Amino acid sequence: MDTSYLREKANCLRNEMNHLWTGTFITCGGAIGFSVLQEKNMWIYAFIVAGFFLASVFLNAYMARRIELFKILNKLNNGEDK
Numbered sequence: 001m002d003t004s005y006l007r008e009k010a011n012c013l014r015n016e017m018n019h020l021w022t023g024t025f026i027t028c029g030g031a032i033g034f035s036v037l038q039e040k041n042m043w044i045y046a047f048i049v050a051g052f053f054l055a056s057v058f059l060n061a062y063m064a065r066r067i068e069l070f071k072i073l074n075k076l077n078n079g080e081d082k
Contacts, residue, residue, distance in 0.1 A: 006076050013069045020062040028055035 031051025034044050
């Protein structure tokens with residue numbers, strides 16, 4: 001593959017990772033914020049569970065992009081064109 005293609009792909013992955021990391025913190029922070037409320041009802045518990053679930057989904061997607069980015073960076077550092 002062309003190095004300019006690999007660089008552009010690495011930049012796109014880095015951008016996606018930034019969005020996923022931000023989403024993880026926002027959803028996890030929201031879930032923690034809901035968990036410290038004094039009055040809780042079923043909706044609050046549902047939002048807490050959904051927040052932690054979405055945070056784990058975002059973190060999993062972040063780690064998958066991170067692994068792919070490291071593979072691309074290794075290709076660029078080694079000078080492989082395959």
